[in-house]
Amino acid sequence: MGGGAAGFFGAIACAEANPQLTVILIEKTGKLLSKVRVSGGGRCNVTHACFSPAQLVQHYPRGGKQLKEPFKQFGAQDTVQWFERRGVQLKTEADGRMFPTTDSSETIAQCLLEAARQAGVKIWNNTAAEELTPLPEGGFSLRLTGTHAQELVVNKLLIATGGVPKSEGYNWLRALGHSVAEPVPSLFTFNVPESPLRELMGVSVPHARVVLAGSTLSYEGPLLVTHWGVSGPAVLKLSAWGSRLLHELNYTGTALVSWVPTHTEEKLRQWLHEFRAQNGRKVVQSNPLFGLPQRLWRTLTDQAGVIDETRWSELAAKVQNRLIENLLRMPLAVRGKTTFKEEFVTCGGILLAEVNMKTMASRLIPDLYFAGEVLDIDGITGGFNFQAAWTTGYLAGQAMAYTQQEQG
Template sequence: MQIVVIGGGAAGFFGAITCAEANPAARVLLLEKTSKLLAKVRVSGGGRCNVTHNCFAPTVFSQHYPRGAKQLKEAFKIFGAQETVNWFAQRGVPLKAEADGRMFPVTNTSETIVNCLIQEASRVGVEIRTSTGVESIEHVPGEEPYFILQLSGGSSLKAQQVLVCTGGSPKSQGYTWLQKLGHSIQEPVPSLFTFNVPSSPLKDLMGVSVPRALVRIAGQKLAYEGPLLITHWGYSGPAVLKLSAWGARHFFEQKYTFTALINWLPDETEESLREQLLQYRQAHPKKTVSSNPLFGLPQRLWRGLTQLAEIQEEVKWADLPGKNTNKLLEALLRLPVEVIGKTTFKEEFVTCGGIELGQVNMKTMESRLVPGLYFAGEVLDVDGITGGFNFQAAWTTGYLAGRHMASKSM
């Protein structure tokens, strides 16, 4: 009897490799419904593959997951970022950390990760079949329980244990075949997306970015600080992407229509900012307001914000009316932007939602309802913010599932 892994992505490969390596006698078969293996690994991080994040404290690492943080904390103590770095290094693929904490292969190409996983799977004897989807799973109980998998081509096969790594689904119907086994689903909604602001007063500044801005949602506690990028459709960058993950369910309920407030200078208060503007005015009364950017802001952004404050281009600091100073303070600290809709971030697709975590033993990734059935990766109601956290969840859950399947099949 064999072990079947459904899904040829990061979690599926890691689960299959771990299982086959831990128990060489196990027959491990990996099924991928498309013709392409590790498709998401190939495109992630702009084709470089953001493997994990440069943070080796499990408790701190787990705080980057809007869903699954508590359950993953213990899992990361067994197989976390350090173990991931070691795993790839031992197989000739060293990783490097960038200034923002993201970790990539030294080669700067995702093909290095793809090739490593495919070669490892081959080395440990994992059988791989592409263009083979699974339509349904039937659990047959008894002294020696097993599963019957109905395949897309009309054939079927038996399995002693099954690991489901089919990724997130944009619609709950994508989980129907798993609900039939008794599992509950947290409604899937998008995570990691950019904000569409059709009426953005700054859309002519596309390409302008700041290293730190605070984006918060009016009337909510939702807020995130980080790099912010102005685009031709609205706003992007880590501050927006990470905020979209934390607020995924709220934004879905609001039909992606809400007001965001941008603070371009999160270290400043209104009082400190007003004092600095006054000092600058006294020191440089003859300087033109709009053409002399302050606080390290890009020239184009500063000019755009002065225009929003209705400051004429030729106005000098000595002649700046108090009401325009107040408007400039508002634009710097609380610029309101009306968000109407979202855009998926590059080719990366992440969902919030999936298999309810209370129904899974997060130490082994085995179903609490169906013995021998396992889950790993985004099919679970687990998702991280951008920066390598979703891949780490895939490596970790795949590893735990693979290790436990191997021990049960010995």
């Protein structure tokens, strides 16, 4: 059940592995592969060019340890080859993200739809499972409503319904006996309503460090100033690793931004000392350092108290100290979050201890399987969540294929 990435991959894997089975994909809405279509700004970040399972798992705040063996069975290289065999070439961008060469998510969506069609998967849109009842003899009875309303008996069932933002959305799985790690948002940007950067919307730096004050959370990467606060991979990745802590803090706290993350304070002071000696006549505000954008440099110097036309040789020590502080630890008062674009990723889901990670089968309920975000697995931005969906969907589909003669 579920017409997203994991559901499609599971259905295709099952149907291709055993063509004699009847495989039905059930989607409660009229939309198929909706997250695939909006991912990567409409380009679909299919996976990441990280072909070592040991390295790949390091990009998952939740589930990394448990994914190591699954990634050996079906990893990023397998994903690339899977799509290539079906006529879709992927390309690798400088940051490791992989996209179709067409730069269109529709390429991926159509590939999955066509693969499902060729494999004989039946797709039932606008159909919801209102009741799910395990049968004494094995399998399940599903009471379906919508376009394909009926009582449907299946031998095997894959749950690939995605992550949900509210805990009660998992109650139907709790009713079956499974435990759930409480869902909280992951991959979000920071709202900074009183930001000293609020006039700099659109300014970006390729390499910054963001630290959550009072914690060990820290991440480096590109940073983007927005009209509501700060975004970019550095913030998104920090939000993923800190999703539970930030939830506990009600998304309030202080983010400390280093605009020169390759410099320690000692190194920065020494560098500025040498720079001043050689460039004393240069006007501080007119000559950005460290490759920082002019508008950002102006704000950093304004905040430090640098007066117009002040030359480096005239800069007071206390003003330079404030500038150093702004460069290394500029405080931003976080007061809330914003979902990243149209993508929503949850931290939380079915506990992995209750799932056989070789087959994605439930350890509690015979004939039940899980794949994708319904599991307590989530990755940082960069194609890692899709890779987890492809991997878990593939392993579930393969495991379901060689059992009984009918498949749901």
